[in-house]
Amino acid sequence: xxxxxxxxxxxxxxxxxxxxxxxxxxxxxxxxxxxxxxxxxxxxxxxxxxxxxxxxxxxxxxxxxxxxxxxxxxxxxxxxxxxxxxxxxxxxxxxxxxxxxxxxxxxxxxxxxxxxxxxxxxxxxxxxxxxxxxxxxxxxxxxxxxxxxxxxxxxxxxxxxxxxxxxxxxxxxxxxxxxxxxxxxxxxxxxxxxxxxxxxxxxxxxxxxxxxxxxxxxxxxxxxxxxxxxxxxxxxxxxxxxxxxxxxxxxxxxxxxxxxxxxxxxxxxxxxxxxxxxxxxxxxxxxxxxxxxxxxxxxxxxxxxxxxxxxxxxxxxxxxxxxxxxxxxxxxxxxxxxxx
Numbered sequence: 001x002x003x004x005x006x007x008x009x010x011x012x013x014x015x016x017x018x019x020x021x022x023x024x025x026x027x028x029x030x031x032x033x034x035x036x037x038x039x040x041x042x043x044x045x046x047x048x049x050x051x052x053x054x055x056x057x058x059x060x061x062x063x064x065x066x067x068x069x070x071x072x073x074x075x076x077x078x079x080x081x082x083x084x085x086x087x088x089x090x091x092x093x094x095x096x097x098x099x100x101x102x103x104x105x106x107x108x109x110x111x112x113x114x115x116x117x118x119x120x121x122x123x124x125x126x127x128x129x130x131x132x133x134x135x136x137x138x139x140x141x142x143x144x145x146x147x148x149x150x151x152x153x154x155x156x157x158x159x160x161x162x163x164x165x166x167x168x169x170x171x172x173x174x175x176x177x178x179x180x181x182x183x184x185x186x187x188x189x190x191x192x193x194x195x196x197x198x199x200x201x202x203x204x205x206x207x208x209x210x211x212x213x214x215x216x217x218x219x220x221x222x223x224x225x226x227x228x229x230x231x232x233x234x235x236x237x238x239x240x241x242x243x244x245x246x247x248x249x250x251x252x253x254x255x256x257x258x259x260x261x262x263x264x265x266x267x268x269x270x271x272x273x274x275x276x277x278x279x280x281x282x283x284x285x286x287x288x289x290x291x292x293x294x295x296x297x298x299x300x301x302x303x304x305x306x307x308x309x310x311x312x313x314x315x316x317x318x319x320x321x322x323x324x325x326x327x328x329x330x331x332x333x334x335x336x337x338x339x340x
Contacts, residue, residue, distance in 0.1 A: 005321075005324040005325065005328055006275065006321055006324065008324065009317070009320040009321040009323070009324040010317055010320070010321070012320045013313065013316040013317040013319070013320040013321075014032070014313070016316050016320075017309075017312065017313045017316055018032070020309075020312065021305075021309070026304075026305060031300050031303070031305055034296070034299055034300045034303060035292075035293070035296030035297065035299060035300050036292075036296060037299070038295055038296045038298065038299025038300065039291075039292035039293070039295045039296040039299070040292060043181070044181075045295060045299075047181035047182060047183050048182065048291075048295045049288060049291040049292045049294075049295045050183045050187060050288065050291060051181075051182050051183055051184075051253065051291070052290075052291035052294045052295055053284075053287040053288045053290065053291030053292075054183075054184070054186040054187050054189075054190055054245070054248060054249075054252070054287075054291075055080065055186075055245040055246075055248065055249050055262070055265040055269075056265055056268055056269050056272050056287035056290055056291060057187075057190035057193075057194070057245075057283060057284055057287040058186070058189065058190050058193060058241050058242065058244050058245035058248065059076045059079075059080055059241065059242045059245045059265055059266050059269035059272075060269040060272040060273045060276065060283040060286070060287055061190070061193050061194060061197055061241050061273075061280060061283055062076055062079070062114075062237070062238040062239065062240070062241030062242040062245070062269070063076050063238060063242070063269050063270055063273045064197075064273040064276070064278040064279075064280070064283060065197060065200075065201075065210070065234055065237055065238050065241075066234055066235060066238040067214075067273060067274075067278055068201070068210055068211060068214045068278050069210050069213050069214045069230065069231070069234050070213070070214050070217070071125070071132060071231060071234060071235060071238075072132055072133045072136070073118065073121075073132065073136050073235065073238050073239075074132075074133055074136045074137045074140070074267075074270065075117065075118065075121065075135075075136030075137065075139050075140055075239075075242075075266070076238075076242040076245075076265075076266035076267075076269050076270070077140045077143070077144070077262060077264065077265070077266025077267055078117055078136070078139045078140035078141075078142065078143035078144065078266070079114040079117045079118055079143070079238075079239040079242035079243050079246070079266070080114070080242050080243065080245050080246040080249075080262050080265055080266045081140075081143040081144055081146070081147050081246060081261070081262065082113040082114055082116070082117040082143050082146075082243060082246065083110035083111065083113050083114040083242060083243025083244060083245060083246030083247045084110070084147070084246030084247065084249060084250045084257055084261055084262075085113055085143075085146065085147055085150070085246070085257065086106075086109035086110050086112060086113030086114075086243065086246075086247070087106040087107075087109050087110040087113075087246065087247035087250055087251055088155075088166060088169075088250055088256070088257035089109065090102070090105050090106045090109045090173075091106060091169040091170065091173035091250075091251070092155065092166060092167065092169070092257075095169075095170045095172075095173075096170070097172060098172055099171070099172040099173075102170075102172040102173050103172070103173070103175065103251070106173060106247055106251055107189075107244070107247060109247070110243045110244050110246055110247025110248075111240040111241075111243050111244050111247070112240070112243070113243050114239040114240050114241070114242045114243015114244065114245075114246065115236040115237070115239045115240040115243060116239070117139060117143060117239050117243070118136075118235040118236055118238050118239020118240070118242070119232065119235060119236055119239065120135070120139060121135035121136045121139060121235065122231055122232045122234075122235030122236070123232065125231055125235075126227075126228040126229075126231040126232050127228070132235075140266065147257065147259075147261070148164070148259055150166070150257065151164040151165055151166060151257055151258055151259050152164045152259070155257065157256075163258075164258060164259035165256050165257065165258035165259065166256045166257045166258070167256065168255050168256045169250075169251070169255045169256055173251060173255070174251060174252075174255055175248065175251045175252040177252075182252075182253065184248065184251075184252030184253070185248070185252065186245075186248030186249070186251075186252045189244060189248055190284065190287075191284065193241060193244070193280075194280040194281060194283065194284055195280075197280045198280045198281065201280075206230075206233075209225050209230055210230065210234060212225065213225060213227055213230055242266060242269075245265065245269075246261075246262075249261060249262070249265075263294075268290060271290070271317070271318045272286045272287050272290055274318065274321065274322065275317070275318070275321055293310055293313065294310065296310075297309070297310030
């Protein structure tokens with residue numbers, strides 16, 4: 001059932017998407033075939049699918065560890081932006097550093113800024129029980145507007161033809177790519193992070209505490225587990241992974257900080273984490289699926305299909321998967337009630 005239900009849910013979501021496409025004058029099978037070819041029909045399509053999946057992997061891993069402890073970190077988008085900001089600050093402030101110093105420092109700066117952005121809602125949540133859904137969501141807007149302020153203002157490239165972006169990074173601040181494609185070292189970051197996260201969750205005492213607190217906070221408190229400390233630590237880790245996603249995006253893809261650097265990776269990562277049932281290995285696979293949806297969506301836009309259709313498909317998949325998950329906990333009985 002753990003595999004069958006999500007598969008049936010995705011099939012149903014695609015069926016609903018097909019009805020929607022047909023109702024709006026498109027041929028569903030032709031659109032799906034075009035999406036499939038665009039995503040995995042060529043070496044370029046596959047590499048672009050992985051490129052889009054990398055930030056989803058890292059941010060998805062980040063939110064998943066928080067969700068395991070029933071911490072609803074909706075702020076991966078803001079943590080992504082702050083990670084990109086931290087890495088960009090290093091690249092722009094110390095442009096003459098060699099690569100073997102520049103990239104590790106950018107790595108640390110991205111993780112640090114993401115972690116600090118996760119710490120802001122974690123402290124009031126741990127100390128006073130402030131709802132983290134509201135605070136993390138609001139901090140997303142603060143982070144996005146902060147980056148906008150920089151790229152429209154003090155960090156704006158004077159040679160950028162008035163576009164809202166910074167000056168390009170030096171070559172030393174660029175992540176190496178793989179096999180002549182745009183797939184960069186961020187993929188290795190994500191795979192290593194997934195392995196480390198799996199070890200933490202299932203091979204360490206801290207991971208055991210995270211899982212116990214997530215399943216029964218009252219039992220965890222009776223067992224002497226420090227819930228407040230774990231809230232702070234988990235949010236730091238969650239924010240650091242989302243911040244690393246931002247760092248890998250500016251160092252691996254854009255090579256500068258710019259307006260709208262994320263098309264919503266932090267929000268999509270929430271869907272990815274839920275579809276993967278918060279399992280690190282499955283998050284990698286589901287991220288590739290969503291990377292394919294994004295790249296496939298770009299390819300079908302050339303035939304006139306609106307970009308919003310891809311967003312609709314993502315929403316439909318989440319709706320059906322969550323619906324299927326809920327229905328697995330209930331058993332439907334059909335018949336006439338006795339006494340009537």
